[in-house]
Every structure is written in C-alpha cells, then in structure tokens.
Amino acid sequence: MPGSGDNTTELGEVENVRVVVRVRPLNGKELDGHCKNVTIVDALNSEIIIENPNAVHGEPPKVFSFDAVFDTDSTQVDIYNETARPIVDKVLQGYNGTILAYGQTGTGKTYTMSGAKTSPQLRGIIPNTFAHIFGHIAKADENQKFLVRATYLEIYNEEVRDLLGKDQNTRLEVKERPDIGVFVKDLSGYVVNNADDLDRIMTLGNKNRVVGATAMNVSSSRSHAIFTITVESSQLGEDGEQHVKMGKLHLVDLAGSERQSKTKASGVRLREATKINLSLSTLGNVISALVDGQSSHVPYRNSKLTRLLQDSLGGNSKTLMCANISPADMNYDETISTLRYANRAKNIKNRARINEDPKDALLRQFQVEIEQLRKQLEENCAEISESEGETEDSEENVEMRRERKARQRRSQILTMNELDDRDIESREKADKAEKDNKSPDDKDVIELKRTQSEKEALREKMQNLQNKILVGGENLLEKAEAQEHLLAAAAVELEQRKSREEQLKKAIEEKEAERIDIEELYSSLQDAAAGKTKKLARVYTMLLQAKAELSDLQQEHQREMEGLLEGVRGIGRELQLQELILHNYIPVQYQTMIERYVHWNEDIGEWQLKCVAYTGNNMRKAQVTTAIGNNKDQPQPDLSNIYLSYNTGAENNLVQPRKLRGRSGVPRPTTAHRRTPQ
Numbered sequence: 001m002p003g004s005g006d007n008t009t010e011l012g013e014v015e016n017v018r019v020v021v022r023v024r025p026l027n028g029k030e031l032d033g034h035c036k037n038v039t040i041v042d043a044l045n046s047e048i049i050i051e052n053p054n055a056v057h058g059e060p061p062k063v064f065s066f067d068a069v070f071d072t073d074s075t076q077v078d079i080y081n082e083t084a085r086p087i088v089d090k091v092l093q094g095y096n097g098t099i100l101a102y103g104q105t106g107t108g109k110t111y112t113m114s115g116a117k118t119s120p121q122l123r124g125i126i127p128n129t130f131a132h133i134f135g136h137i138a139k140a141d142e143n144q145k146f147l148v149r150a151t152y153l154e155i156y157n158e159e160v161r162d163l164l165g166k167d168q169n170t171r172l173e174v175k176e177r178p179d180i181g182v183f184v185k186d187l188s189g190y191v192v193n194n195a196d197d198l199d200r201i202m203t204l205g206n207k208n209r210v211v212g213a214t215a216m217n218v219s220s221s222r223s224h225a226i227f228t229i230t231v232e233s234s235q236l237g238e239d240g241e242q243h244v245k246m247g248k249l250h251l252v253d254l255a256g257s258e259r260q261s262k263t264k265a266s267g268v269r270l271r272e273a274t275k276i277n278l279s280l281s282t283l284g285n286v287i288s289a290l291v292d293g294q295s296s297h298v299p300y301r302n303s304k305l306t307r308l309l310q311d312s313l314g315g316n317s318k319t320l321m322c323a324n325i326s327p328a329d330m331n332y333d334e335t336i337s338t339l340r341y342a343n344r345a346k347n348i349k350n351r352a353r354i355n356e357d358p359k360d361a362l363l364r365q366f367q368v369e370i371e372q373l374r375k376q377l378e379e380n381c382a383e384i385s386e387s388e389g390e391t392e393d394s395e396e397n398v399e400m401r402r403e404r405k406a407r408q409r410r411s412q413i414l415t416m417n418e419l420d421d422r423d424i425e426s427r428e429k430a431d432k433a434e435k436d437n438k439s440p441d442d443k444d445v446i447e448l449k450r451t452q453s454e455k456e457a458l459r460e461k462m463q464n465l466q467n468k469i470l471v472g473g474e475n476l477l478e479k480a481e482a483q484e485h486l487l488a489a490a491a492v493e494l495e496q497r498k499s500r501e502e503q504l505k506k507a508i509e510e511k512e513a514e515r516i517d518i519e520e521l522y523s524s525l526q527d528a529a530a531g532k533t534k535k536l537a538r539v540y541t542m543l544l545q546a547k548a549e550l551s552d553l554q555q556e557h558q559r560e561m562e563g564l565l566e567g568v569r570g571i572g573r574e575l576q577l578q579e580l581i582l583h584n585y586i587p588v589q590y591q592t593m594i595e596r597y598v599h600w601n602e603d604i605g606e607w608q609l610k611c612v613a614y615t616g617n618n619m620r621k622a623q624v625t626t627a628i629g630n631n632k633d634q635p636q637p638d639l640s641n642i643y644l645s646y647n648t649g650a651e652n653n654l655v656q657p658r659k660l661r662g663r664s665g666v667p668r669p670t671t672a673h674r675r676t677p678q
C-alpha cells in the first residue's frame with residue numbers, strides 16, 4: 001500500500017499526549033482552616049499518592065502515575081524546561097504544539113501559564129516561550145527567515161471574543177475551510193518583531209480578559225483562554241526554491257474544572273452555567289472517545305473549544321496537559337476527579353508532522369509582495385531619470401508617455417492596498433491637474449513630483465513588509481535576553497539532575513531486586529508460610545484498593561449524573577420560557593410555517609432559516625435603511641406579497657396577507673422565497 005508504514009514524515013510521528021501534574025502549596029485559606037496535606041509527590045517514579053481523608057479503616061492511598069510530577073517547591077523555570085521546552089523546540093521545526101492547563105479553580109492554571117510579572121523567576125510558560133522563540137531566531141543562520149505572529153482569544157459561554165480586538169463586545173464566528181481547516185473569522189493577528197512585542201500583546205489580552213470578566217460579573221474561572229503563536233520559517237531548498245515551514249503553538253488556560261455549585265441554578269446564571277460546561281464536558285467526551293478506541297465518532301464539533309483544538313487532541317500536534325491540583329484534604333474530591341481526567345488523557349495518541357508550505361503561510365506571500373514592490377520601484381526610478389532628460393519632447397511622445405504612466409499607476413493602486421487615503425488623494429489631484437489645460441512644462445513638473453512621492457510610498461510599503469520578516473541571527477530579545485539566559489542555564493542544570501536521578505533510580509531498583517531474591521530463598525517450610533502470608537497481605541491490599549476505586553467511580557458517576565440532570569432541568573425551564581414567549585407573540589400558523597422552513601445544520605450546530613432575508617425583522621431593517629437614505633421621492637417597493645407581517649395587521653385588519661395562504665390556511669411563501677439562494 002502506498003504511504004503505509006515506511007513514510008513516517010507524511011503520516012507523522014505517533015506519540016501519546018504527555019500529561020504532568022503540578023501541586024501548588026497550601027494557600028492562606030487552607031492553612032487558616034487547618035487543612036491537612038493529603039498528597040505525596042514521588043518525583044522519582046512520577047507518581048502522585050493521595051490519601052482519602054474520609055478513608056474507611058484499611059483503605060490504602062491511591063496512586064496515579066504520569067509523565068512527570070511537580071512538587072510544591074518546583075520552580076516556574078523547571079516547569080518550563082521539563083514540559084514546554086521540548087514542545088516549543090518542535091514548533092520551531094514546523095510542528096504544531098499545544099499546552100493545556102487543566103484543574104479546579106485556584107489550583108495554579110493561570111500561575112503556570114502566565115505567572116507573575118514581578119520577577120523573571122516567576123514568569124509562566126507563555127512569556128518563557130517568547131524568550132525561547134526569539135533566542136532561537138537569534139542563533140539561527142542568516143539564510144533563514146522568520147515570521148512570528150500571535151492571536152489571543154477567549155471562549156466564554158460558547159462565544160468567542162478577540163482579546164486583542166478593538167471592540168470587546170464583538171463575538172466572532174468559528175469557520176472551516178477545506179484548505180486551512182478550522183479558524184476564527186476576523187480574529188486579529190499581530191505580526192511581532194521581538195519578545196517585548198509579544199509581551200505587550202499578552203498584557204493587553206490579559207487586561208481585556210479581566211475587564212470582560214468584571215463587566216459580565218463573573219470570574220475568569222469560567223472562560224477558556226487560547227494564546228496562539230505561529231512561527232513561520234523559510235529556507236532556500238536544494239531545488240532553489242524557498243520552502244516555508246509553519247508551527248502553531250496553542251497555549252490554553254482552561255476554565256475551572258469544578259462542577260457548578262447547585263445554589264447558582266437560577267435564570268441567566270444558569271444559562272451561563274449550562275453553556276460553560278459544554279466546552280469542558282465536550283473536551284472530556286472527546287478524550288473518552290479517543291481513548292476508548294471503540295467509538296468511531298469523536299464529538300469535536302459539539303463545542304467551540306474542541307473544534308478549535310481538534311488538531312491538538314488525537315491529531316497533528318505535540319500536546320502536553322498540565323493538571324494542577326491543590327494538596328488540601330478539603331479539595332480531595334475535585335483533586336481525584338482531576339487526576340482521573342488527566343490519567344485518561346495520557347492514552348490519547350497524536351500524529352504530528354512538519355507543516356510544509358501550508359496554504360495560510362504569510363511569509364511566502366510577503367516575500368512575493370516585496371519582490372513586486374522592488375520591481376515597481378526600479379521602474380519608477382528609471383522613469384524619473386527619463387522624465388528629467390526629456391524636457392524637449394514632441395507633443396506626441398509626451399502623450400504616449402502620459403498614457404503609459406497612467407496605466408502603471410492604475411496597476412499600482414490595485415497592488416498597494418495598504419496605502420492610505422492621503423496618497424490616493426494626492427494622486428487624484430495630480431490626475432486632475434493633468435487634464436487641465438496647462439503647458440507641457442508644468443505638467444512635467446507635476447508628473448515628476450508625483451512619481452517621486454509614489455516612489456516614496458512604494459519604498460515605505462516595502463520597508464514595512466521587510467520589517468515584518470525576521471532574519472536568522474538578529475538579536476530580537478531586548479529585555480527578554482536575561483530570561484533566555486535564565487532558561488538556558490536551568491536547562492543544563494536540569495539535564496545533570498535528571499542523570500543523577502536516573503542513576504539513583506537504577507540503584508534502588510537493583511536493591512529491590514536483590515531483596516526479592518533473598519525473600520524467595522525459603523530455608524524452611526516456616527519461611528515459605530511467612531512468604532505466603534506476606535503475599536496474601538499484598539493481594540488483600542490490592543483488593544481493598546480495587547474496592548475503593550470502584551466506590552470512587554460510582555460516586556463520581558453519581559455526581560456526574562446529578563450534574564447532567566440539573567442541566568436538563570435548567571434547559572427544560574429555559575424551554576418553557578421560550579415557549580411562553582412564542583405562544584403569546586407568534587400566531588400558530590406562522591409557527592408552523594417557520595418549522596417547515598427551518599433545518600438543522602449539523603456542520604455548524606445551528607438552526608438555519610431558509611430565505612432568512614425575507615423574514616419580518618430583516619425586511620423591516622431593509623425598509624428602515626431605505627427610508628433613511630435620501631431617495632425619499634422614490635416610491636417604496638410594494639412588499640406586501642413577500643413581507644409576512646402580522647404586527648401591522650391591527651391597523652389594516654390584515655392578520656395574514658391573503659395571497660400567501662396555502663390550502664391548509666397556513667401561509668405559503670411565494671416563489672420569490674424559494675428562488676432566493678441561501
């Protein structure tokens with residue numbers, strides 16, 4: 001079979017999602033409340049051992065193992081080097097990467113992802129990636145060109161908000177295109193020139209996140225934030241062509257994983273609660289579907305979060321999940337739930353590959369544009385020297401030249417879509433002067449001036465584009481330089497510590513093996529009996545563990561079920577309200593008609609109305625706009641045969657326009673409705 005097995009670059013590298021756990025220190029409230037620490041972090045074996053504070057006698061502690069675990073005293077820099085660094089390195093090679101922080105509110109997700117600005121040691125994963133990325137560019141060779149850009153969005157209540165957008169009230173749409181996949185329409189992306197630029201962007205976004213949260217009177221704990229950095233790099237291939245690779249890094253601070261408390265279930269709050277759970281519970285369902293291996297359908301489409309992170313889970317990405325937990329006994333239930341969730345995610349298999357020459361790369365586009373501008377500029381220069389030497393031309397020649405220049409100008413206007421209005425205005429003025437009856441000499445002077453100002457504009461535009469492209473070897477770290485050194489030094493230290501740990505682990509394992517050998521050398525029957533008793537005790541412990549696990553799972557399911565039922569009750573109530581409004585304001589015939597012309601769009605998860613442009617409110621909008629316009633003398637078009645209005649009926653006693661009635665008495669749309677394309 002073509003492409004099977006041997007072609008790993010095409011299919012990608014198969015690798016499980018890496019999952020690590022970080023335990024934060026007991027906080028002030030927990031210390032004041034005399035909470036007990038119930039977690040043990042076994043860094044050597046990458047295990048979290050947790051004791052049930054309400055354990056029945058003899059119940060052994062639970063043990064969960066992960067790819068790595070981090071104790072309360074682990075530093076931000078350690079976390080970066082052990083978890084994020086390998087992923088960012090891959091992103092710089094053109095792979096996609098994702099880092100997700102999961103856990104109960106207040107356990108350190110935001111601390112891990114963003115950290116504190118107060119000192120370099122306290123900065124989180126996101127700002128550390130800035131230093132890392134620009135450190136890499138500074139060390140790259142000068143044949144390599146880079147383009148780095150960033151976006152920052154938030155999903156709250158299944159609505160997408162651009163945290164870098166001008167208008168924070170705008171809600172954005174999630175769309176899909178066959179060539180580039182799922183994307184957010186109109187999301188602002190910033191091309192950045194250095195680590196400080198990225199830092200400013202992050203700060204701006206974080207500020208908007210906080211502002212939005214207070215305005216809506218909720219804490220940011222219910223929203224998901226996705227900071228995305230795209231790194232494009234180009235290099236001259238052996239075929240003499242420029243090859244672009246593009247790595248996309250999603251840095252995700254998820255909403256708090258705790259279940260909504262039952263007291264909040266009323267009105268608007270409930271609507272929020274039911275929706276906010278959608279993205280998070282769909283994330284859980286996606287993980288389950290991917291892990292259990294039996295379901296052929298993975299419900300990515302069921303929430304905005306999972307649509308946007310489709311590649312990150314079970315797709316083309318190197319993915320890491322950091323589960324954050326509190327060590328306190330009072331959070332035991334949530335902690336167990338987080339550890340279970342994280343434990344399942346370990347089994348997701350991803351298949352990452354280098355993104356070569358992707359359709360949505362900007363670097364190539366910019367390079368082509370720069371080349372075009374350079375050519376135009378050259379022509380322009382030639383033109384200036386030409387017109388300087390050509391003052392005594394014949395009328396005919398001047399005419400031809402003018403014609404040619406006008407043609408060139410027209411094509412320039414088409415390509416220079418970023419030129420501001422001022423330039424266009426001055427060009428128009430010059431054009432007008434040309435048409436006026438002036439002497440050929442005057443015209444030439446104007447022409448020369450115009451060509452020169454055009455040249456300036458072209459040069460400026462080219463410079464703008466060139467500034468966006470970063471050349472390997474440039475030091476663009478600015479203030480982030482110290483950060484880069486800090487990270488690099490810690491990475492070396494980490495290597496050494498790792499190898500020491502490895503040796504230690506081996507030594508322990510050898511000792512363990514020896515001990516078991518000795519145990520098995522029974523010298524007498526008595527020893528054998530003692531050995532069997534020991535074994536029995538061990539098996540008994542296993543039995544107790546399994547029992548505790550079972551009851552935990554049952555409790556967990558019970559809680560989940562209660563949550564779902566509560567959600568169903570809330571939605572039922574919401575439905576009743578909508579029906580109340582519907583039955584009191586929309587006549588039954590119209591309801592039937594709407595039902596007939598509405599269909600469920602599975603792809604975007606929305607109801608869609610056929611010929612929506614002809615619905616009452618849209619027709620009214622159209623009427624209002626024409627009325628505002630200055631063509632008041634023109635008669636308004638007669639829309640009575642297509643505009644279905646029952647609220648104006650009171651005046652002219654026309655509940656439904658007669659023409660539209662079908663045989664059943666239900667209004668039927670005219671052909672105009674049916675013909676209108678969607």
Ligand code: ADP
Pocket residue numbers: 023024025027072103104105106107108109110111112221256324
């Ligand atoms: P979340 O985003 O999960 O709701 P935060 O990141 O806001 O939680 O953390 C809650 C509080 O705990 C913050 O004041 C944060 O500074 C502190 N904190 C979290 N993790 C740590 C840690 N590993 N070391 C010290 N303080 C921490």
Ligand code: MG
Pocket residue numbers: 109110111220221253
């Ligand atoms: Mg947070």
